[in-house]
Amino acid sequence: MSNIVYTSNIKIVRKKGALRHAYLPAEAEPVKFGLHGDIAEHYGVSDSIDDPHATTIDYLISAVGGCLTGTFGGALRVRDIDPDNDKLSSEVIGEVELEDNVLVIKRILVKYTLLSAAKDRKTIERVHKIHKDYCAVYQSIYKSIDVTTELNIETI
The missing domain is CATH 3.30.300.20 (K homology (KH) domain)
Known part of the structure; x- marks a missing residue:
C-alpha cells in the first residue's frame, strides 16, 4: 500500500431537485452541480429545470x-x-x-x-x-x- 500524501475533504449538500452544492478546499463559495440540456432530458426533467447548472x-x-x-x-x-x-x-x-x-x-x-x-x-x-x-x-x-x-x- 502506498503512502497517502493528500486527503480531499469535500462536503456535498443537496439543495433542491438536482441542485447540489459542493464545498471544496480553498474555495470561498460552493460549486453548484445541477442539470442542463441533454442530461436533464435523459433524466426526464428538462421541462422543470429553471436554474440550469453544469453537471x-x-x-x-x-x-x-x-x-x-x-x-x-x-x-x-x-x-x-x-x-x-x-x-x-x-x-x-x-x-x-x-x-x-x-x-x-x-x-x-x-x-x-x-x-x-x-x-x-x-x-x-x-x-x-x-x-x-x-x-x-x-x-x-x-x-x-x-x-x-x-x-x-x-x-x-
Whole structure:
C-alpha cells in the first residue's frame, strides 16, 4: 500500500431537485452541480429545470482538461517556453454514452492551441508526447476513459 500524501475533504449538500452544492478546499463559495440540456432530458426533467447548472459529468470532463492543460503548461514553463497570458488554451470535448441506461463518459479529447515561437516547435511536440504521464487526473482515470490530446501550434 502506498503512502497517502493528500486527503480531499469535500462536503456535498443537496439543495433542491438536482441542485447540489459542493464545498471544496480553498474555495470561498460552493460549486453548484445541477442539470442542463441533454442530461436533464435523459433524466426526464428538462421541462422543470429553471436554474440550469453544469453537471458532475461536466466537472469531471473539465477536471481532466484542466489538469492536462496545467501539466502541459508547467512542463513547457520549465523548458522556458511561455504558456501564460492566454498563450495556451484548450477545448475539452467529452463524449457520454448510455450504458445500461446510465450515462457514462467514454472519451475525452483535449485540443490545445499554443502561441509560440517557431524555434520551440520540436521541444513543444516532445513535451506534448509525454505530458499525460505526469498528470494526476489523467493517471487516475485513463484506464476507464479514453483520453486523447491534439496540439495546434500557432507561430508568433
